[in-house]
Amino acid sequence: MRVxxxxxxxxxxxxxxxxxxxxxxxxxxxLDLRVHDLRDGAGGRHRSVDDAPFGGGPGMVFMPxxxxxxxxxxxxxxxLPRPLFLLSPGGRTFNQEIAEELANSTSGFSLLxxxxxxxxQRVCDHLVDGVLSVGDYVLSxxxxxxxxxxxxxxxxxxxxxGNDESSGVESFSxxxxxxxxxxxxxxxRGWTVPSILLSGDHQRVDRWRRVESLVRTLRHRPDLVDARxxxxxxxxxxxxxxxxxxxxxxxxYT
Ligand code: SAH
Numbered sequence: 431m432r433v434x435x436x437x438x439x440x441x442x443x444x445x446x447x448x449x450x451x452x453x454x455x456x457x458x459x460x461l462d463l464r465v466h467d468l469r470d471g472a473g474g475r476h477r478s479v480d481d482a483p484f485g486g487g488p489g490m491v492f493m494p495x496x497x498x499x500x501x502x503x504x505x506x507x508x509x510l511p512r513p514l515f516l517l518s519p520g521g522r523t524f525n526q527e528i529a530e531e532l533a534n535s536t537s538g539f540s541l542l543x544x545x546x547x548x549x550x551q552r553v554c555d556h557l558v559d560g561v562l563s564v565g566d567y568v569l570s571x572x573x574x575x576x577x578x579x580x581x582x583x584x585x586x587x588x589x590x591x592g593n594d595e596s597s598g599v600e601s602f603s604x605x606x607x608x609x610x611x612x613x614x615x616x617x618x619r620g621w622t623v624p625s626i627l628l629s630g631d632h633q634r635v636d637r638w639r640r641v642e643s644l645v646r647t648l649r650h651r652p653d654l655v656d657a658r659x660x661x662x663x664x665x666x667x668x669x670x671x672x673x674x675x676x677x678x679x680x681x682x683y684t
Contacts, residue, residue, distance in 0.1 A: 431587055432462040432511045432538035435576055436500055438479060438545055440465045442573045452581060455590045462538075463580070464508075468492075471500030480546055489547035497542070497553050511538030513559035517572030517579075518544060521561030524579055526602035528562070532579075533586035541579060543572030605658035606647045609639040641672050648681050655681070 435443050443465045447456060455461035469477040472495075479497070480490035504510055515521070522528070532539055542549075542558060554561060564575040585591050601608040612623040626638045644665055647654050655661060661669075666683050669675075678684070 431460070431533075431536070431583075432464070433580060433583075434464045434466060434504065434511055434538075434540040435543065435580075436466050436468050436497070436504075436541070437543040437571075437573055437576070438468045439543075439571070439573055440467045443543075443576060446577055447580065451590060452584055455584050455587065458589070460587050460590050461580075461584050464504075466500060466504055468496060468500045471498070471503060472496035483547060487547075491547050492544060492549040492553070494550040494552045494557075497549060498557055501540075501542070501557060511540055514540040514542060514557070515560050515562045515579075516542045516544065516549065516554060516558040517564070517575040518548060518554075518561050519563050519566070519568050521563040523566075524562050524564050524575075524582070526582070529579070529582040529586060532583045541572070541576040543576050545571045602654075605654055606643045607651060607654070609642040609646070637668070641668060641674075644669060645672075645674055645677065648677055652681055 437443055443463075447453065447461075447463055452461065452463075456463055468479055472479050479492055481493050483489070483491045501510065501514065541562075542553070562575070562579065564578050569575060599608070612627060616623045616628060624638065626634050629635070644655075644661070648661075661683060666678065669678055669683075
């Protein structure tokens with residue numbers, strides 16, 4: 431999958447993606463990541479990409495000219511995978527569903543990272559295809575946001591994770607948070623692993639994990655339970671059998 435990134439700090443994106451799973455995906459060719467310097471689109475000795483906002487106010491804003499020039503230059507020379515997304519706190523909130531959509535689109539996508547006070551509105555209106563946010567907080571630049579998107583999408587690509595199944599059973603894959611995980615030793619500083627996990631009884635282990643997933647999600651992210659249409663009758667019964675009556679009542683299941 432090809433992913434193009436536009437930034438005034440190409441080294442930030444490039445260095446991060448040289449290591450770990452992303453580095454391996456780039457080497458193996460599963461991820462064709464191309465990082466472009468927005469300053470390549472800027473003229474003049476200082477290769478300036480920003481200017482003061484019309485109407486006054488603090489900070490600087492990315493000018494449309496260098497951004498359009500950088501993006502259109504790449505588009506002409508090597509083609510550009512679309513959609514092109516601007517990273518901005520004002521965008522649609524990125525989530526696992528969008529990550530899956532992007533991972534399934536064989537044509538790839540591109541990301542534009544802002545800095546300072548953001549980018550000229552004409553970039554949003556006439557150059558990009560969409561706007562993505564990584565959450566309701568303000569970063570100093572779009573690079574960390576772009577890396578979050580790239581990492582979430584890349585690990586869904588076939589062959590990128592060591593164990594292809596492991597991306598299918600984790601948080602959000604069925605609208606719930608993942609169950610707690612444990613590894614050796616079975617006892618650490620007196621804290622023991624739930625004994626069911628050592629029992630070798632797969633049916634009981636599956637049931638325990640299901641219950642833990644439901645309890646965790648109900649407790650910490652009831653909005654996720656609502657978003658999947660609440661609990662099924664079978665799930666409510668299972669939680670009653672496990673003694674979670676109080677939690678159920680708190681969440682409106684009586
Ligand atoms: N003045 C802008 C914030 C600019 S932050 C505003 O109030 O909306 C500078 C850059 O960081 C943005 O252009 C964007 O590319 C990036 N950024 C900051 N927070 C982000 C977030 N939550 N999601 C995605 N990108 C973000």
